[in-house]
Amino acid sequence: MARSSQITNSFAIEPRAGVRYLTLVLAFLLCLGSTHGWAEQGKPQQEKQTKQQQTQQSKQQPPQKNDQKQMRGLDEQIQEIKSDVLSISAELSLLEEKLLFPSGTEVAIFVLLAKGDTMRLDAVRLQIDGKPVASYIYSFKELEALRKGGVQRIYVGNVATGDHQLEVVVEGKQKSGAEFSRTEHFAFSKDVKPKLVGLTLAGPDSGSPPIALGEW
Amino acid sequence: MKRAPRLLLGLGLAVGLATRPAVGADLRDLYFGEALYEAYQGKYFDALQCLDTELAQYRDLDEPRLDTLHYHINDAEFSVGDFELSYRMHLRAGRAIKAVLEGAVDDAVRNEAAFRLARILFQKDQLDDAQNALARIQGAVPREIHDDIEFLRANIDMATGRPGEAVKVLKQPRSGESLTGFVAYNLGIALFQDNQPKEAIDQLDKAGRLEAGDDAALAVRDKSNLVLGTLLFETGDFDRAKQSLDRVRLEGPFSNQALLRAGWAEATAKQYDRALVPWNILADREPTDSAVQEAMLALPNAYANLNLHGRAAILYGRALELYSKQIDKVDASIGSIRDGRFLEDLIREESRQDETWVIRLRSLPDAPETYYLMELMASHDFQTALHNYLDLEDLKARLVAWKTSLDAFADIIRLRGQNYEPLLPEVDAKFRTLDSRMRLRLEQRKHLAERLQAMLTAPRPEYLATSEERMAGERLALIEKQIGDSKTANAIALRQRAARLRGAITWRTRTEYDERLTAAYAHLKELQAHVDALTRQYDAYVRTRQAATHSYVGYDAQIERLGRRVGDALQRVDIVMAQQGRMIETVAIDQLQGRRDRLLAQQVEARFAVADSYDRAARAEPAKEKH
Numbered sequence: 157m158a159r160s161s162q163i164t165n166s167f168a169i170e171p172r173a174g175v176r177y178l179t180l181v182l183a184f185l186l187c188l189g190s191t192h193g194w195a196e197q198g199k200p201q202q203e204k205q206t207k208q209q210q211t212q213q214s215k216q217q218p219p220q221k222n223d224q225k226q227m228r229g230l231d232e233q234i235q236e237i238k239s240d241v242l243s244i245s246a247e248l249s250l251l252e253e254k255l256l257f258p259s260g261t262e263v264a265i266f267v268l269l270a271k272g273d274t275m276r277l278d279a280v281r282l283q284i285d286g287k288p289v290a291s292y293i294y295s296f297k298e299l300e301a302l303r304k305g306g307v308q309r310i311y312v313g314n315v316a317t318g319d320h321q322l323e324v325v326v327e328g329k330q331k332s333g334a335e336f337s338r339t340e341h342f343a344f345s346k347d348v349k350p351k352l353v354g355l356t357l358a359g360p361d362s363g364s365p366p367i368a369l370g371e372w
Numbered sequence: 373m374k375r376a377p378r379l380l381l382g383l384g385l386a387v388g389l390a391t392r393p394a395v396g397a398d399l400r401d402l403y404f405g406e407a408l409y410e411a412y413q414g415k416y417f418d419a420l421q422c423l424d425t426e427l428a429q430y431r432d433l434d435e436p437r438l439d440t441l442h443y444h445i446n447d448a449e450f451s452v453g454d455f456e457l458s459y460r461m462h463l464r465a466g467r468a469i470k471a472v473l474e475g476a477v478d479d480a481v482r483n484e485a486a487f488r489l490a491r492i493l494f495q496k497d498q499l500d501d502a503q504n505a506l507a508r509i510q511g512a513v514p515r516e517i518h519d520d521i522e523f524l525r526a527n528i529d530m531a532t533g534r535p536g537e538a539v540k541v542l543k544q545p546r547s548g549e550s551l552t553g554f555v556a557y558n559l560g561i562a563l564f565q566d567n568q569p570k571e572a573i574d575q576l577d578k579a580g581r582l583e584a585g586d587d588a589a590l591a592v593r594d595k596s597n598l599v600l601g602t603l604l605f606e607t608g609d610f611d612r613a614k615q616s617l618d619r620v621r622l623e624g625p626f627s628n629q630a631l632l633r634a635g636w637a638e639a640t641a642k643q644y645d646r647a648l649v650p651w652n653i654l655a656d657r658e659p660t661d662s663a664v665q666e667a668m669l670a671l672p673n674a675y676a677n678l679n680l681h682g683r684a685a686i687l688y689g690r691a692l693e694l695y696s697k698q699i700d701k702v703d704a705s706i707g708s709i710r711d712g713r714f715l716e717d718l719i720r721e722e723s724r725q726d727e728t729w730v731i732r733l734r735s736l737p738d739a740p741e742t743y744y745l746m747e748l749m750a751s752h753d754f755q756t757a758l759h760n761y762l763d764l765e766d767l768k769a770r771l772v773a774w775k776t777s778l779d780a781f782a783d784i785i786r787l788r789g790q791n792y793e794p795l796l797p798e799v800d801a802k803f804r805t806l807d808s809r810m811r812l813r814l815e816q817r818k819h820l821a822e823r824l825q826a827m828l829t830a831p832r833p834e835y836l837a838t839s840e841e842r843m844a845g846e847r848l849a850l851i852e853k854q855i856g857d858s859k860t861a862n863a864i865a866l867r868q869r870a871a872r873l874r875g876a877i878t879w880r881t882r883t884e885y886d887e888r889l890t891a892a893y894a895h896l897k898e899l900q901a902h903v904d905a906l907t908r909q910y911d912a913y914v915r916t917r918q919a920a921t922h923s924y925v926g927y928d929a930q931i932e933r934l935g936r937r938v939g940d941a942l943q944r945v946d947i948v949m950a951q952q953g954r955m956i957e958t959v960a961i962d963q964l965q966g967r968r969d970r971l972l973a974q975q976v977e978a979r980f981a982v983a984d985s986y987d988r989a990a991r992a993e994p995a996k997e998k999h
Contacts, residue, residue, distance in 0.1 A: 231757070
């Protein structure tokens with residue numbers, strides 16, 4: 157029964173919603189499948205082979221456990237390094253912001269998609285006071301991230317306090333495949349605090365304004 | 373208490389634990405949205421960096437309720453744990469979720485946190501702690517995780533050697549259908565572990581016949597049939613074993629094992645001719661698969677049992693050829709790994725394009741070292757090790773870039789210093805002069821405003837005299853002084869004339885007083901507009917002046933400290949990366965060595981068998997001739 161308990165101990169299959177995990181699930185299941193020992197009963201040659209396999213497995217057991225232990229030890233070290241690097245990164249990004257984008261002049265522009273919008277966003281271009289400041293072409297992954305509710309910081313820069321003009325050009329495709337392009341002009345005012353501008357984009361068939369400016 | 377070995381649980385759990393951050397209501401905080409944007413693309417480092425910074429700033433606020441993150445704070449706290457988990461930082465994820473558990477949150481949030489913590493602990497093999505975390509679930513439980521909690525509870529029961537408890541939990545009715553196949557399969561296994569083999573077989577039979585809509589459910593159904601076939605085979609019920617194994621799809625991930633076992637089920641029942649069907653299918657499949665390699669020996673064995681020794685000899689010869697080729701391939705793979713090619717392939721950009729990179733590695737050209745590593749790659753610890761290696765590579769690239777950035781920052785600061793240092797003393801001197809003049813004028817304006825205010829209650833017409841009137845008054849006073857006390861007719865006439873003129877001035881200032889006071893107020897108001905503009909300009913100048921100083925003063929120590937930290941981290945990354953790489957290579961080589969040993973044993977067996985088959989075939993020929 158040793159063999160069958162080996163089989164039945166490999167029970168825990170944890171499901172996961174979402175297709176993106178499917179391949180890994182299959183790999184996992186494949187792995188489970190291939191670990192089962194099997195031998196033809198009543199065939200001495202096969203039994204011998206199985207015994208050899210079991211002996212090999214039992215011989216391999218301690219190094220495997222050692223490997224596992226070492227892997228986990230390294231894993232913990234790596235977690236510590238990640239933690240350290242994250243903290244360096246946080247300090248560095250604050251320093252960068254302070255040095256390059258002081259709050260008195262900082263303006264950050266964000267792009268988000270209207271809820272449930274189905275348009276395929278291809279590109280966004282921005283001009284502040286007639287000067288091009290950002291131009292972005294979206295990958296499939298980025299578009300998916302926007303559709304799920306993510307927000308892209310498309311531009312961060314410096315402007316003087318006072319009133320400014322923002323021109324936004326959006327290019328994309330509708331659900332039908334037809335291409336569309338929209339240009340809108342907005343005015344915004346910069347004071348001594350950092351300026352956060354959110355651009356909510358929507359396709360022409362959504363019924364929402366194609367480009368809406370919101371200030372945070 | 374005996375604990376079931378759970379070497380292979382990890383991946384399933386890792387898959388299960390890769391949770392999805394969610395934006396509950398409409399997004400109110402752009403930086404939280406930015407963290408989600410990064411996370412949705414699998415860029416967990418960036419997501420964490422963004423959200424960590426945002427949360428730290430939120431916690432430092434005097435009135436966090438006024439901050440936009442306040443609307444998402446629960447989501448944000450959970451998301452940090454999720455991102456850390458996805459970034460394989462289980463220790464920090466556990467701490468983040470514990471923080472939620474200990475915070476003042478409502479039942480639903482606390483229970484969800486307890487569930488997530490239990491899953492992490494289960495994955496880290498801390499079963500008692502996982503159970504304790506589940507025990508903290510009390511009160512309202514979010515409906516969408518109710519089934520998941522019970523499923524996890526059953527898994528913990530099974531892992532801690534209490535299959536009876538797991539059976540009770542798994543038998544409970546469930547609201548959702550997403551877990552149906554998994555629950556059915558796990559229930560079968562729990563029943564078997566609980567020494568209820570008959571019930572286990574019935575349950576696995578049910579699990580093996582469930583409707584399956586997607587590939588994962590189909591795979592679980594195949595798995596159920598494969599395990600059921602194995603159990604039935606071991607109980608000697610070859611017919612049912614065969615039926616069960618036949619239900620496994622021919623294209624699924626378990627098809628090779630199912631075909632192999634179906635063949636053995638027939639062969640054990642002495643139905644060698646029927647065993648040939650699955651084994652012949654198998655013999656034409658991917659030769660690196662262990663089931664295929666085993667079938668290469670089993671197939672001629674079946675022909676030998678059918679007394680077709682000539683055919684058996686040819687097939688043993690084919691098997692020998694295959695084993696030799698495969699041994700060469702494994703040797704090439706081992707050599708390639710020793711040359712560092714495996715790690716090179718790992719960090720190839722194309723192997724990291726999507727989440728299935730581990731699987732796709734196999735199809736990379738010129739990567740023979742991955743052919744035999746599928747099983748290893750599907751194990752959780754090895755997967756984590758591979759991902760960690762990639763993470764280290766990514767961290768290294770970031771640290772190197774930051775080092776350059778820090779050098780650039782130091783340069784910017786130096787240049788700003790060079791630019792501002794000579795300019796500022798002169799600017800400051802001019803500013804001081806202007807500042808004192810401005811202060812004087814402001815003081816005067818204040819004085820005027822006070823005087824006008826006082827004149828509302830105590831009228832002083834002389835204060836509103838024009839300059840001409842004031843000058844005339846002064847001249848009259850001078851004339852009067854020159855006349856003195858003289859009593860001459862001429863002096864008297866002059867005095868009267870001066871008095872008339874003074875009277876005229878007084879008359880004018882008094883009669884025009886109200887009008888003049890109103891005009892004075894209007895002028896003061898106009899002046900106020902100028903003073904406001906001046907104050908704005910003054911403040912802007914002060915801010916700009918401060919910004920000029922802040923743009924290059926006070927950074928040296930921070931940049932130096934950051935530079936040291938980056939350098940230290942780089943060193944640590946290099947060391948651990950080398951260790952991690954060696955570990956991955958060693959484990960991979962061990963795995964390949966195991967496969968090589970197995971191939972060698974099969975080769976020896978085939979060599980003996982081919983000779984034996986030729987002998988038998990040769991002996992059979994004269995016997996035929998005699999007949």
